[in-house]
Amino acid sequence: MVTEEPGVPGPRHVDRGLADDDALLGDEDEEEYAPTPQDWPEEVLRPRTQVPPGPARPCWRCAFPVPSGTSVCPECLESARHLRLVGTRPQLDIRHGEGPPLRLGRHPVWARPEVATALRCEEDVSRCHATIRLAPDGTLWLTENPAGTSNGTYVNNERIPQGTRVPLHDGDVIGLGRRVALTVLLTDP
Ligand SMILES: [Zn+2]
Incomplete structure (x- = not known):
């Protein structure tokens, strides 16, 4: 059971307030708490697929990342x-x-x-x-x-x-x- 310091701001604190309104549920309600997407920072929610697939190698001349399978550097044409x-x-x-x-x-x-x-x-x-x-x-x-x-x-x-x-x-x-x-x-x- 995770205990919460009184006065800590954040979504959990708000949720606790709702749980307190229903005395029958008591602390059990906390077990059902699930974070909503807006609780998570942007970098956690961003899809991983934004990273280009396959490794890129730095061009030997200009260090530009050349996609694998490409024979000519798109930056310096070497x-x-x-x-x-x-x-x-x-x-x-x-x-x-x-x-x-x-x-x-x-x-x-x-x-x-x-x-x-x-x-x-x-x-x-x-x-x-x-x-x-x-x-x-x-x-x-x-x-x-x-x-x-x-x-x-x-x-x-x-x-x-x-x-x-x-x-x-x-x-x-x-x-x-x-x-x-x-x-x-x-x-x-
Ligand atoms: Zn290059």
Whole structure:
């Protein structure tokens, strides 16, 4: 039995007043008290179905919540599928989508700025070293500068011919020269 402090405002207090009018029912009437919808705050009554069904993933570029099953971000139009390039020498973790290739090298204008900055002290790496392109069909391609590089470009420790595009796969390690190694991750949410 729930007892009620005298003087506490609220619906229960009002109801008690009605019960007191009928002495025969007494406290038994309190057992039958059921809260009416107006007793509950708005957030409790609001239907749960207002939450959109299915999980949304934040866009890798702009963080907009992209509904599951959608391949293009409705906010920035970037493809959900993208390339991630991770390295410890140099310390690098960048993402790149479909469209223009990702340019790797030490050239501060030609190469992607974060890459050029990270590689600035790596003398094994040419200024315009190589590009990676993510094609619309989901395939990844690495191309060394057609003019060649001083120290070569490698995929899983195997040197690739200059100017010829070679396929890349998720988990491949590309070498720019012999000392810089970057892991390629193909993310397809
Ligand atoms: Zn976006």
